[in-house]
Each structure stands twice: as C-alpha cells, then as structure tokens.
Amino acid sequence: MARLTRRELLVAAGIATPSLIVPRAGYGAAAFPAKPINFIIPYAPGGGFDVYVRLVGPVMEKYLPNKVSIVPVNIAAGGGNRGVAQLYRSRPDGYTIGIINIPGMFILQQQQGSGAYDLTKFSWIGTMGEGERYVISVGAKSPLKSFADLKALSAKRPVKLSVTGPEGTAYAATMIGTQLLGIRTQLISGYKGSVDYVVAAIRGDSDAVIAAIPTTMRFVRGGEVRILASFEAHSSIPGVPDATALGKPELDQISVERLIGAPPGLPAPVQNLLASALAKSLADPAVTKWAKDNDIRMTPHTPAQTAQLIAQQRAFFDKWRKYLATG
Amino acid sequence: MLDMWLHGIEGLLQFRELAFLALGMFIGLFFGAIPGLGGAAALALLMPLTYGLEPFTALALSGGVMGGVPMGGSITAILLNTPGSAPNAATAIDGYPLAQQGKAGLAIGAAASxxxxxxIIGTVSVLAILPVAKNIVLLFGPPEFFLLALLGLVIVSTTSRGKLLRGLITGGFGLMVAFIGYxxxxxxxxxxxxxxxxxDGVHLVPALIGLFAVAEMINLYVKGGSVANNAASVKITKMTSGLMQTFRHWPTVLRGSLIGTVVGAVPGVGGVVASFLSYSMTVQAAKEQDRDSFGKGNIKGVIAPEAAINAKDCSSLIPTLAFGIPGGVEMAVFMGILIVHGMQPGPLLLVDHQVEIYGLIWALTASCxxxxxxxxxxVKPLSYVTLLDAQILAPMVLCVAFAGSYAIDMTIENVIVTAVFGVIGYLMVRFDYPRLTIVIALVxxxxxxxxFHQSMLMGDGKWxxxxxxxxxxxxxxxxxxxxVIPVVRAMLNQAAxxxxxxxxEAA
Structure with missing residues (x-):
C-alpha cells in the first residue's frame, strides 16, 4: 500500500470539504470508491442469486479503482422484500448495491401489496448476463416423447406439472407458459427451490415441468430429463421446437432476470464506474468459463438497456398479472 | 471405485490440504459452540475466501468446518443447556443434567467418542451408498415425506411415557406455531x-435458543447457585470413562448412526430430526427400569443424538451432491461453494469430480x-463454566444467546422470538411439560x-x-x-x- 504524502492528504481534504457543504457536488469518479461496497443479496446464502454475487463480486473488485472490497450481505427476510427495501432506502452513494430478481419482486409486491419501494426507480447498473429462458421437459422414463404427445395428453386430461409455491418465478412461468400454449394443467405446487421441482418430474410426481434452461440442462446431461419444447425465440437446444416454431413468440419474454441496482439518485459518474466494472467482470475469463460450464450467457447490459429491460418486463407481467397472485 | 477412494485420500494427505482441514475444524468447533452461529454461518463467511483456493483445498476446508461444528455444539449443549447448533438441542436433554451432577467430563467424553x-459409520455408509445414491433419492416423494414426518411425530410423542398427554399438548402447540406463515x-x-x-414463519433457531438457553438461564437464576452443585464434583476425571461409555453402548451408537445416515440421505429433513429421532428411539428401546432416568442424566441420551448428528452430516452429502437438493441450510451454503468452484451439484458431479468428492468425504471424517x-x-478449562454463580453466568449466556439470535439474519424480530420462547420454555420446565415434542413439531x-397437500394433488384426491x-x-x-404396540403391551402387562x-389369591 502506498503511503499518503501530506500534499495528497490536503488534496483529498480539498475534494472532500465541498462535498460536505454542497451534497454530491464533490462526487468525482476519481474519489470513488474509498471504502468497501456492500452488495445486498435479498436471499439466504447458497441460492442462485447468492452464488452469482459471490462469484462476480471478487472479480468486480479487480476492475474498480482504489482496491476496495465488495462485501456480500444476505438479507433474507420477507421473501426478499426486506433486502430490496433496504437497498431502496440506502444512501445513493454507490457504497450499497444489490441484486434484484425480476419477475420475482413483481410477484412479491403484487402479493404483499408492498409500497416500500418502486422497482422502476432504482439506479440501474446492469445485469448478471442475459435472463434465463424456460423449457418444458419430462423425466427420462416418461411416455411423452414430443410436444405433440403433451398436447394429446392435455386433450384427454389436465397435465400434472410440478412447480414451486405461488411466490416463485417458476410458478409464474408455468402459469403463463401453459396459458399461452393452451395446455390444461393440474399444478402440484409447493416444492422448495428451483431444483426440487425438476427432480419431482424425474421422480414421476408430475407429468412434466417448466424450468429455466441452466437448471434443466444439468439433468439433461445426466440423462435424467428430456426437453420437449423451448420458450426461446430461437432454440439453443438442437431438435427441439422453439417459441417461433410453436407460433407463440411471447414465450421468449418469460425469463428470470438478475438485475444489479443502486438506490434512486445515484450520481452518474459513480453509476458509470460501477457499470463498466460490472461489464468488464462479466467478460473476465474466470466468469465466462464458469458461465459456459453452466449454460449461462453472460452478455452484459448497460444501465440504459437495463432500465429498458425492466420496463419491458413490467409491461409483459402486467398483462399476465392475474396469473401471478393466485391463492 | 477403490482406486478413487485412494486417490481421494492421497489428495488429502498433502501439507496444504491438511493445514486447511485443521483450520476448518477449528473454525467449525468455534462456530458450533456459539449459539446462533453454526456451520452455515461459518461456510458463508469462508465462501469468498475459498475463491482463491484450489477446488480440492476448498473442499478440505469445508469438510473441516462441517466436521467440527457438531462437537462444538455439543460442548455448549452439555455445559450450559444451550445448543450451540440446533441438532445439539437433543444432546442437552441428558447432557445438561449430567453437567449439573458434576459429570460434564463424562458427558463430553461420551459425546466426543x-x-x-x-x-466413521456415516462415512462407511455413504461410501457404500454413493454409487446408487440417485435411486435412493428418487424413492422418496411427497407421500413418503409426509409419512416420514408423521412417523417422526409419533415416535417422539410416545417417548414421553407417563406424560403422553402433556407431550401431545406441546406437540399440538408446536404444530400450531409451525403453520404460521406462507x-x-x-x-x-x-x-x-x-x-x-x-x-417466513417462526424461525426455528431463535425459537430453539429461547426454549433451551433462555429458559434454562431463567430457571437457574430463579433457583440461584451454579450449574454444577459443588466444586469437588467438577473434577474432569471421568473423561476416559466417558470415552469408553460409547463402546459400552454399542446398540445405541449403531442405532444412532443408522438413523442419522437414513435421515441425512432423505433431502430436506435435516439434523434436528436425526438427533431427536435417535434420542427418542433410544428411550423407546431402553429397558423399563432404565427408562425413567432419561432426561435426568442418562449417558445414552448423550450418545444417541451425537452419533446421529455426525452420521447425518456425512449422508446429507448424498442428496446435495447427487441432485443439488440441500439437506439443510449448511448444505445449501456448501452447495454455493461447490458451484463457485465449478462443481455443479447434480447426477454428473459424481462422475466428473470423483476424486474431489471422495477427498471431501475423507476430510469430513478426519475432521470429526x-x-x-x-x-x-x-473440556477441562471449559467445564469450570459450570461452577460460575448464576448471577454471573446467566447474564453472560443471555447476552450470547440474544446476540446469536440477532446474528442469524440481523433481524430484531429474532430476538423477540427468542425472548417469547424463553418464557414459554421456562413455563414448560416449571410445570414439567416435555420440550421434545414441541421441537419436532416445529421442525x-x-x-x-x-x-400432504402435494400427495393429495398427485393422487387426484384419493387416499x-x-x-x-x-x-x-x-x-x-x-x-x-x-x-398400537404400547397399548397392546400395556394390556398384556395388565393381564399378566x-x-x-x-x-x-388362589395360594
């Protein structure tokens, strides 16, 4: 660590003083960051969102000036509400950022009627890559061999689909997806977590399951699961019909987005600094290798693209909102 | 297969791996001993630090932590009736009375062995099961989970003999509390x-800290004095005999380990169930004249849960590794570490990363x-804690208990839950209601x-x-x-x- 000379201290004081008198006037990208940055994860350690932050966080440190650390802070209460509310209320100085689950938070807000934060007002920094798209699949031992088989079953009786509780993003995806595809359903709901309900389909609890691609691919590689159709506009899985082929392009809008945001009113220089550090870390070999191994696409989003993304998602889920809050 | 086991050991027997294993063990012991903190907290804190380590070293460190936690937890459970981590609550039931009798050394010795x-038994079972793990996990669906939970509740309720009605009352109260939430x-x-x-419901760990730690400190404070009644009796001379106790009670150890292994392999059930189930089964299996001494300092009541906890730690790797379904919070965090190191839990993990996984299993065992x-x-320095006067001890333990409760997820509501359950727990002690059933019902x-609901949905509403x-x-x-058996047995006894x-009369 370099030692500060008296002159440097004076300069630093000179920069700092006006910022005390005139709020925000002294903000310069050069001074930021001067202390560790808290990265709020509104879920318990060990989940998908937590892993992203703990993986990308240390890489992001490399691309920030002044060698500060990024500290993951798990605030798991209230299904994620408390963490996001705390982020929203924090001082917009760049020292508190957080990861936000879309549409998870839309669903939660709708169910809890929470007015503690406005999701469209956050200062966006970017995303953890591209949102995860969904596929519909069956256990390897299932008699259903194609999407046509599934449709035929639906004509005979409601198709049993395993899914998380109504608070989960998977629940919304399953409700909207089956609605769009015109499949009659009988949901077996309440499975905990995004892996459990796929295993339920493998075990034969249900006929089929609608799950995010990275989760599903893990089981496809092990030969446990067979994909019948993809909700992507252009299927990344060979030999499987996609949203275009099924004639339902809207399916591509069903996704899980991991947005990175800061409290409203973040000064633009700080926002840009954080955004470029995030974008660079998504392109870092340490992250890209992990992403490739896990079927995740780490395409970065600029703050403007992120704001646009959440507006799009808002519009899409508003259209389907009656399926987000059953029970 | 055998080849892979040896590769796993070989990988572990390097200076760096062993050093990290020992480090993990110390951290685990420490975190385990502090109420509110546990393996999950330790692993979460270490996760960013493992980033710079080789995957194998990171697993040695994690294995060390997971192996160390139960022993740490049992020390506080025995000395202060404060379960260091949730599963150790079962150890406190008989361990604390032993400490009160000045036999803390005996109890901790027995817990250690x-x-x-x-x-070790858990490891052997896992090594045997791992190749067919996938099939076992797939055998348990919602109907089996429901009946397993029911069986657990029934086993525990029938344990408190003579207090069956009181057991059912507290069990019912526990169920009511368990249904709070989403x-x-x-x-x-x-x-x-x-x-x-x-x-999110009433959180389990704050409730357990209240039921055991806070309740006991209120009780101690009201009575005055210290945990152990006199200084002379706290000489830790019985440690070796404590160690030997485990070998004298083979059936208890085997039963506990077996229960631990089975419960661990079933995803989503967790350590509390393993330890309490093992405790209850041991009470059930005890001879008639022996049974009354449980809860008053029966050494088997320490051995049974401790054997189960560690066996469970090994076998809960099965659902975690093979499917990515964590058996509990600790495993959920551990899964995060695996993912960060590019080992995605799932059916392929056991194929692609065999050496690392066997290394992990050996690390866990070595750490135990x-x-x-x-x-x-x-033990020696720690057991003097039991000689402290209530006026000094109670405030200290209460501080640790409340701070630990807050530390779980930094919410003040946790502290309130701990306080409320502390009062409930004290009333239960005071009026002699069993706390066992309320715990199992909460879990x-x-x-x-x-x-139950999922089963009915699966079966189109048919039983x-x-x-x-x-x-x-x-x-x-x-x-x-x-x-039915206890009823029949009672009827036969009556007939006899x-x-x-x-x-x-005839004579």
Missing part, C-alpha cells in the same frame, strides 16, 4: 397478523475425529402439511396414494405399529398382573 464413531402450496399467508417477519480430540482437550410441521407405493405403505404400517394376582 460418539461423534467420531458416528462420523402457505407453500396455494399461496397466501396465515396467522401473520400483518407482521412481515412472520411471512480431530474435533473430538480437540474438544476433549478444551416437521410445515413440511408435513406441504407434502390410496399412500398404500400404492411400497415405501409409503411400509412407513404407514410402522406408524400404526408404534401407536391379573394372573399373578389371581394366583396369589
């Missing part, structure tokens, strides 16, 4: 009274044994309800789903047998007594 042996199946919250915290010995070395209530599946049918039969009476 039960820990090691449980861990309804997983159909959505919507129940009994939350507009309090956001209660959406190491932690037992380290724990024993610390299993929500999952029993969820799995026959529980009979059409072999494992579920067997569990149902076991539950009914457990309820009558016969004796008749014979006496």
């Amino acid at each position: 039960a820990n090691s042996i449980g861990g 309804n997983d199946v159909s959505g919507g919250e129940r009994f939350t009274y507009g309090i956001e915290y209660l959406w 044994v190491l932690a037992s010995f380290t724990g024993l070395m610390l 299993l209530g929500a999952s029993a309800e969820r799995n 026959s789903i529980y009979l059409n599946r072999p494992i579920s049918a067997a569990l149902l039969a076991a539950t009914i047998a457990l309820l 007594n009558r016969k004796i009476l008749v014979e006496k």
Whole structure:
C-alpha cells in the first residue's frame, strides 16, 4: 500500500470539504470508491442469486479503482422484500448495491401489496448476463416423447406439472407458459427451490415441468430429463421446437432476470464506474468459463438497456398479472 | 471405485490440504459452540475466501468446518443447556443434567467418542451408498415425506411415557406455531397478523435458543447457585470413562448412526430430526427400569443424538451432491461453494469430480475425529463454566444467546422470538411439560402439511396414494405399529398382573 504524502492528504481534504457543504457536488469518479461496497443479496446464502454475487463480486473488485472490497450481505427476510427495501432506502452513494430478481419482486409486491419501494426507480447498473429462458421437459422414463404427445395428453386430461409455491418465478412461468400454449394443467405446487421441482418430474410426481434452461440442462446431461419444447425465440437446444416454431413468440419474454441496482439518485459518474466494472467482470475469463460450464450467457447490459429491460418486463407481467397472485 | 477412494485420500494427505482441514475444524468447533452461529454461518463467511483456493483445498476446508461444528455444539449443549447448533438441542436433554451432577467430563467424553464413531459409520455408509445414491433419492416423494414426518411425530410423542398427554399438548402447540406463515402450496399467508417477519414463519433457531438457553438461564437464576452443585464434583476425571461409555453402548451408537445416515440421505429433513429421532428411539428401546432416568442424566441420551448428528452430516452429502437438493441450510451454503468452484451439484458431479468428492468425504471424517480430540482437550478449562454463580453466568449466556439470535439474519424480530420462547420454555420446565415434542413439531410441521397437500394433488384426491407405493405403505404400517404396540403391551402387562394376582389369591 502506498503511503499518503501530506500534499495528497490536503488534496483529498480539498475534494472532500465541498462535498460536505454542497451534497454530491464533490462526487468525482476519481474519489470513488474509498471504502468497501456492500452488495445486498435479498436471499439466504447458497441460492442462485447468492452464488452469482459471490462469484462476480471478487472479480468486480479487480476492475474498480482504489482496491476496495465488495462485501456480500444476505438479507433474507420477507421473501426478499426486506433486502430490496433496504437497498431502496440506502444512501445513493454507490457504497450499497444489490441484486434484484425480476419477475420475482413483481410477484412479491403484487402479493404483499408492498409500497416500500418502486422497482422502476432504482439506479440501474446492469445485469448478471442475459435472463434465463424456460423449457418444458419430462423425466427420462416418461411416455411423452414430443410436444405433440403433451398436447394429446392435455386433450384427454389436465397435465400434472410440478412447480414451486405461488411466490416463485417458476410458478409464474408455468402459469403463463401453459396459458399461452393452451395446455390444461393440474399444478402440484409447493416444492422448495428451483431444483426440487425438476427432480419431482424425474421422480414421476408430475407429468412434466417448466424450468429455466441452466437448471434443466444439468439433468439433461445426466440423462435424467428430456426437453420437449423451448420458450426461446430461437432454440439453443438442437431438435427441439422453439417459441417461433410453436407460433407463440411471447414465450421468449418469460425469463428470470438478475438485475444489479443502486438506490434512486445515484450520481452518474459513480453509476458509470460501477457499470463498466460490472461489464468488464462479466467478460473476465474466470466468469465466462464458469458461465459456459453452466449454460449461462453472460452478455452484459448497460444501465440504459437495463432500465429498458425492466420496463419491458413490467409491461409483459402486467398483462399476465392475474396469473401471478393466485391463492 | 477403490482406486478413487485412494486417490481421494492421497489428495488429502498433502501439507496444504491438511493445514486447511485443521483450520476448518477449528473454525467449525468455534462456530458450533456459539449459539446462533453454526456451520452455515461459518461456510458463508469462508465462501469468498475459498475463491482463491484450489477446488480440492476448498473442499478440505469445508469438510473441516462441517466436521467440527457438531462437537462444538455439543460442548455448549452439555455445559450450559444451550445448543450451540440446533441438532445439539437433543444432546442437552441428558447432557445438561449430567453437567449439573458434576459429570460434564463424562458427558463430553461420551459425546466426543460418539461423534467420531458416528462420523466413521456415516462415512462407511455413504461410501457404500454413493454409487446408487440417485435411486435412493428418487424413492422418496411427497407421500413418503409426509409419512416420514408423521412417523417422526409419533415416535417422539410416545417417548414421553407417563406424560403422553402433556407431550401431545406441546406437540399440538408446536404444530400450531409451525403453520404460521406462507402457505407453500396455494399461496397466501396465515396467522401473520400483518407482521412481515412472520411471512417466513417462526424461525426455528431463535425459537430453539429461547426454549433451551433462555429458559434454562431463567430457571437457574430463579433457583440461584451454579450449574454444577459443588466444586469437588467438577473434577474432569471421568473423561476416559466417558470415552469408553460409547463402546459400552454399542446398540445405541449403531442405532444412532443408522438413523442419522437414513435421515441425512432423505433431502430436506435435516439434523434436528436425526438427533431427536435417535434420542427418542433410544428411550423407546431402553429397558423399563432404565427408562425413567432419561432426561435426568442418562449417558445414552448423550450418545444417541451425537452419533446421529455426525452420521447425518456425512449422508446429507448424498442428496446435495447427487441432485443439488440441500439437506439443510449448511448444505445449501456448501452447495454455493461447490458451484463457485465449478462443481455443479447434480447426477454428473459424481462422475466428473470423483476424486474431489471422495477427498471431501475423507476430510469430513478426519475432521470429526480431530474435533473430538480437540474438544476433549478444551473440556477441562471449559467445564469450570459450570461452577460460575448464576448471577454471573446467566447474564453472560443471555447476552450470547440474544446476540446469536440477532446474528442469524440481523433481524430484531429474532430476538423477540427468542425472548417469547424463553418464557414459554421456562413455563414448560416449571410445570414439567416435555420440550421434545414441541421441537419436532416445529421442525416437521410445515413440511408435513406441504407434502400432504402435494400427495393429495398427485393422487387426484384419493387416499390410496399412500398404500400404492411400497415405501409409503411400509412407513404407514410402522406408524400404526408404534401407536398400537404400547397399548397392546400395556394390556398384556395388565393381564399378566391379573394372573399373578389371581394366583396369589388362589395360594
């Protein structure tokens, strides 16, 4: 660590003083960051969102000036509400950022009627890559061999689909997806977590399951699961019909987005600094290798693209909102 | 196969790996001993630090932590009746009375050896099961989970003999509390009274800290004095005999380890169930004249849960590794570490990363044994805690308990839950209601309800789903047998007594 000379201290004081008198006037990208940055994860350690932050966080440190650390802070209460509310209320100085689950938070807000934060007002920094798209699949031992088989079953009786509780993003995806595809359903709901309900389909609890691609691919590689159709506009899985082929392009809008945001009113220089550090870390070999191994696409989003993304998602889920809050 | 086992050991027997293993063990021991902190907290804190390590070294460190936690937890459970981590609550039931009798050394010695042996038996079972792990996990669906929960509740309720009604009352109260919060199946919250915290239900660990630590400190403070009644009795001379106790009670150790292994392999059930189930089964299996001494300082009551906890730690790797379904919070965090190091839990993990996984299993076992010995070395200074006067001890333990409760997820509501359950726990001690059933109901209530609903959805509302599946049918039969056997036994006893009476009269 370099030692500060008296002159440097004076300069630093000179920069700092006006910022005390005139709020925000002294903000310069050069001074930021001067202390560790808290990265709020509104879920318990060990989940998908937590892993992203703990993986990308240390890489992001490399691309920030002044060698500060990024500290993951798990605030798991209230299904994620408390963490996001705390982020929203924090001082917009760049020292508190957080990861936000879309549409998870839309669903939660709708169910809890929470007015503690406005999701469209956050200062966006970017995303953890591209949102995860969904596929519909069956256990390897299932008699259903194609999407046509599934449709035929639906004509005979409601198709049993395993899914998380109504608070989960998977629940919304399953409700909207089956609605769009015109499949009659009988949901077996309440499975905990995004892996459990796929295993339920493998075990034969249900006929089929609608799950995010990275989760599903893990089981496809092990030969446990067979994909019948993809909700992507252009299927990344060979030999499987996609949203275009099924004639339902809207399916591509069903996704899980991991947005990175800061409290409203973040000064633009700080926002840009954080955004470029995030974008660079998504392109870092340490992250890209992990992403490739896990079927995740780490395409970065600029703050403007992120704001646009959440507006799009808002519009899409508003259209389907009656399926987000059953029970 | 054998080849891979050896590769795993070979990888572990390097200076760096062993150093990190020992480090992990110390951290685990420490975190385990502090109420509120546990393996999950330790692993979460270490996760970013493992980033710079080789995957194998990171696993050695994690294995060290996970192996160290139970021993740490049992020390506080025995000395202060404060379970260092949730599963150790079962250890406190008989361990604390032993400490009160000045036999803390005996109890901790027994816990240490039960820990090691449980861990080793767990490892052997896992090594045997791992190749076919996938199939076992797939055998347990919602009907089986529901009946497993029911069986657990029945086993525990029938343990408190003579207090069956009181057991059922506290069990019922526990179930009521367990249903607070979000309804997983159909959505919507129940009994939350507009309090956001209660959406996630009453959190288990703060409640356990209240029921055991706070309740006991109130009790101690009201009575005055210290945990152990006199200084002379606290000489830790019985440690070796404590160690030997485990070998004298082979059936208890084996039963505990077996229960631990089975419960661990079933995803989503967790350590509390393993330790309490093992405790209850041991009480059930005890001879008539022996049974009354449980809860008053029976050494078997320490051995049974401790053996189960460590065996469970090994076998809960099965669902975590093979499917990515964590057995508990600790495993969930550990899964995060695996993912960060590019090892995605799932069917392929056991194929692609065999050496690392076997290394992890050996690390976990080695840490269990190491932690037992380290724990024993610390017993002597630690057990003087039991001589402290209540006026000094109670405020200190209460501080640690409340701070620990807050530390879990930095919410003040946790502290309130701990306080409320502290008062409830004290009243239960005071009026002699068993705390065992309330714990098991709190742990299993929500999952029993969820799995019941899911089963009914699966079976189109027909009850026959529980009979059409072999494992579920067997569990149902076991539950009914457990309820019927005590009644039949009592009737036979009565008949025998009558016969004796008749014979006496005839004579």
